[in-house]
Amino acid sequence: MRVSAIDIGTNSVRQLICDVEDGSLIRLRKDVKITRLGEGLIKTGRLNPGAVQRTVETIEEFISMAEKEGVDEIYAFATSAMREAKNKELFLDNFSKFNIALDILDGDTESLFGYIGAVKGIKLDKALVIDIGGGSTELAYKGFEFIKESFGIGAVKLTEEFVKSDPPSLEEYNDMRLYIIDTVVNSIGKYNEIERLVGIGGTITSLAAVSQQLEIYSEEKVHGYVLEREEIKRILDRFMSVSLEERKKIAGLQPERADIIIAGTAILLTLLEIFNKKEITVSEWDNLEGAVLYKFGGMNI
Missing domain, CATH: 3.30.420.150 (Exopolyphosphatase. Domain 2)
Incomplete structure (x- = not known):
């Protein structure tokens, strides 16, 4: 099974494209682009429209890349900035055009994913x-x-x-x-x-x-x-x-x-x-x- 995982973070958007076989992971490529989704969030509590646009454009690039790699599944998740933003709907409205689900991870799940990846690696x-x-x-x-x-x-x-x-x-x-x-x-x-x-x-x-x-x-x-x-x-x-x-x-x-x-x-x-x-x-x-x-x-x- 070929999978794309997209991490929508406060500072960057990252994508891993890999094959999953019998519980093992074969990494094909990993890309990162700094979009600074959380720009200004500490002061306003709100997502900046320009930061949202940069981030959505990068996600679109990554999805296109994943489709060219023939992925069977795309899993997208967001972390701290989306947990905290008062106007997260601004991002969600823009993201909805991709017709893929988005998980907004709580801190415990983010910790769990990081731990699993690190100890496996x-x-x-x-x-x-x-x-x-x-x-x-x-x-x-x-x-x-x-x-x-x-x-x-x-x-x-x-x-x-x-x-x-x-x-x-x-x-x-x-x-x-x-x-x-x-x-x-x-x-x-x-x-x-x-x-x-x-x-x-x-x-x-x-x-x-x-x-x-x-x-x-x-x-x-x-x-x-x-x-x-x-x-x-x-x-x-x-x-x-x-x-x-x-x-x-x-x-x-x-x-x-x-x-x-x-x-x-x-x-x-x-x-x-x-x-x-x-x-x-x-x-x-x-x-x-x-x-x-x-x-x-x-x-x-």
Whole structure:
């Protein structure tokens, strides 16, 4: 069975086209385009018509691509921005022309999909999966029980809330860091058993690419890459020392992500410090693979 899964996120739209055979997944292609659906949402609580148009146009491109690949099924889901927008009907009205169903995932389901994808891709036991998105961050871990949580901290959201300077000031960064700590601190005790961390999402894959100075992005070099906390600090210092225009030129970093990468890195680094871990393993398999395995591969926790 050939499947397309489309993830409509706060910062980007992504598509995975793959074959599902006997519960296994064979990836054919994975594409991403930054559309910033959640632009301005933190201030207004509403979706911006221009952001909706950009996002819908990208979905149309992805659906056309999927049809050319001969997919049997298209599964589309949306996350944080659509959960929170007061005027989500604006998007839904535009989306209705595609005649495909759309799931607006709650935080628990988003965490579940991310966990399934990451652990299937990395194959690490007793790993806490961290998914840093544009509008939210999810934690998921399976010990004696399966724990999954979603927090309203994301790279786009924190950038719009806290970053006013270019580059951000140390005070702005510290305010972000304290906000992240305040948001997750009451949950830390749930994860005492964890041995390793696995990270998914554009922030952490970008950091892996920057760490390796990849002029051309390589899934093979990013997937399974181990990012050390000290290396993340070094990269953050570099981000904080240059202007936005200079950040756009850093090897391994998508120029469209340069404005939100500091906030995303702040989330990751703060979580590593909170959990007292020195490193995190990067996974290219994420909630797209997890969604396909859950919906079409019969996989659950």
